[in-house]
Amino acid sequence: MARAVSIRRKSLNTFWAWLVALILFFPILWTVLTSFKPEAQAVASPPLFVDFDWTLQNYRDVQAQRAYFGYFWNSVVIALGSTGLGVLIGIPAAWSMAFVPGRHTRDLLMWMLSTKMMPAVGVLVPIYLIFRDLGLLDTRTGLVVVVMLMNLPIIIWMLYTYFKEIPGEILEAARMDGATLGKEILYVLTPMAVPGIASTLLLNIILAWNEAFWTLNLAVVKAAPLSKFISGFSSPEGLFYAKLSAASTMAIAPILILGWFSQKQLVRGLTFGAVK
Amino acid sequence: MSTRSSRKAARLMLSPSVIVLLVWMIVPLAVTVWYSLLRYNLLRPERTGFIWFRNYTNFVASPAFLSSIVNTLILVVGVLVITVVLGILIALLIDRPIWGQGIVRILVISPFFIMPPVAALIWKNMFMNPTNGLFAEAAKFLGLPPFDFLGHAPLASITLMVAWQWLPFATLILLTALQSMSSEQIEAAEMDGANALNRFWFIVLPHLSRAITVVILIQTIFLLGVFAEILVTTNGGPGTASTTLTFLIYKEALLGFNAGTAAAGGVIAVILANIVAIFLMIAVGRNLDA
């Protein structure tokens, strides 16, 4: 039961909480503000907060220079493709482990998680060469596959923890009612697990969108997503603050908004149900 | 609920995931181990041959190796300490009754969703830049000389950036754990005469221990692979001041074109990561309800 708190106390708490929150959020806010400044005012000293000449010029410049939408589209394809593919092969696997657990299920889950700990850089050279030989370098297909493999353990873990909460008796009831395995998964398990599957999709789209090792190393131009787009602004172009800010805003806005919607599920999702 | 047929179906449905992960793990690793025993420079493919462990000795003997291990440790441990300590404090703050908690949560979690290279570029240029950055402006305002963060304290600066990105994650998890705590426990402790500090130390902190171990596990998985932040800010420099093991191998491979040595470094990284992984799995694994 929440206890009654004096207004004064609550005001004080609110002040500190908002202060901390705004400090943490400030770099993002500042970037968005700067993206609307003329280049000259972006480096004004002392800095200008809102009293500058608001402009969209930076966005136009960035798009003209670097064809933002090509990168954006690659990011969309990689994030959705890898997550969709991962969920597609993750659902049957999670079903198996959640509803037909064996003696080695736990070990298997731990092993899957441990593949996430494999330093990607350790296998960069062979993957690079294999991709070169298979003609997958700088292709969206290649990146979809790699990013899917990166996130598959997390996808399976998340689905597994959500599935575990569905009582096995309901699936047994479906079996007694004459449902085949396919129908059991399609008509009973999946609809019941929709919230879990949705948050798995959401979180992994975010992780895939922000992936910045394989995308930076395996993409050049054709398949390059936004991580590559933004890395192009590392010096000296980065000194054009307003343009850099516009580009940054364009790179993060879609996923930031998606993230706000997912933050409720984020905790239990990314801690695999260990913290709810 | 298992019959022979359902177990068979389970094996069948599990196999695609297991096979792709196994291939993803084993094939590149086997190739890496193989390369690591060869003389293999991407620019001089004609010079080949089996050289046993010379790549390893070269990699380990280079002065950059030891410093890269130390740098990796500093980065990972630094970020863990900052995020866990500040995370607890912020979570305690937000957990109290405040106005607009929903918006505060959204503001706090936002940095987590920022793509690493974007975060790094924002910090590098707009905050840490010694001439135009906001920190320099602040220093000017206070009458202090501006400080070249990435030039003089590259590793600490990168640690700060990465901590900024992961602090929201730790905070949110700890906040969720705090909210699952029964207020009766706190009230009972109050009845037993525990003051605020005692309550935190004896009741709240133990309650958070599971969440803390999970934060450490998950963050370590991601922190060992920190890459883009270094790439777009310092490129590992000045010198090797901010070169982590990950970045050292990357430089060896894609900048030095020395596939053999890079592969040796990769194998070492894999071994070290596995040591950390085993340690973490033992320490933390039982906290995940598999």
Add this chain to the structure above:
Amino acid sequence: MGRITLAGVTKRFGETEVIPPLDLEIADGEFVVFVGPSGCGKSTLLRLIAGLEDVSSGQVSIDGRDMTEAPPAQRGLAMVFQSYALYPHMSVRANIAFPLRMAGMDKAEQARRVEAAAEVLNLTAYLDRRPGQLSGGQRQRVAIGRAIVREPAAFLFDEPLSNLDAALRVGMRLEISELHKRLATTMVYVTHDQVEAMTMADKIVVLQAGRIEQVGSPLDLYHRPQNRFVAGFIGSPRMNFIEGPEAARHGAHVIGIRPEHVVVSQTEGPWKGRVTVTEHLGSDTYYHVHDTGLAEALTVRAPGDGMAAPGDEVWLQPDMDRIHRFDANGARI
């Protein structure tokens, strides 16, 4: 038709044998109750019949056809689960129709059967609700509805009433009995509650540690328990057991006498003791009698309000024809 035959059925989980070789014949139209303490293997046995678990060896046949390897869907059985196992994302109507939909029945026939089942179970008003909006008793009815629409060869019930409160339980018990009378379909019912077993069953199967202790009609088990376990399990309050010289006097290792087969007197009787606790139920009174020198405590029933109070000395007169005698292995003599 719904004749179920188990022949030499066993079940092992890894090294542990939960069901040693077991034979059982369930006749068509019979109401059979599996009863026993928790962990006795009664639910496992039901799941073996359902096909939700494989038998480790032996044969399960339904109407003379070997179903040992058949998946649950092909056995023609319907099951009502302890948790009801309703599909939370479907309306009551869709829940009841689900087995028909899986069987590929045409829509009009599905609707007709669902309506008919809802009529029988008083669910017509709730057809468009979700299970989450129903009370426990209503959910139970939906689960039964889902089972009856298929017109199965037999119904399997896995402790269906254990999640209901006491009052509802009595009502549902009657409803299920009535349903059985109307449908005359085989029902196999698992419970740990011997009252349910006694009131509903045509035939009770008492299980302990996976073994069948006795099969028989309720009164059979009450009057002629084959062993000490069944004697103690069936009947409430529990039968009193007396060892030692008193048992030897009757030529047995142990003798048992039910509380209701002892007359309490304040003046005379072969056994004497002191009342420690009295339990007034209105219709009856139970006395817990200590210091008899026969057993730790004896429970006896007196009709009506009774007249002894705690601390009183009482004399007990057992009905000698109703004494059950058991040997050292617990078997009936």
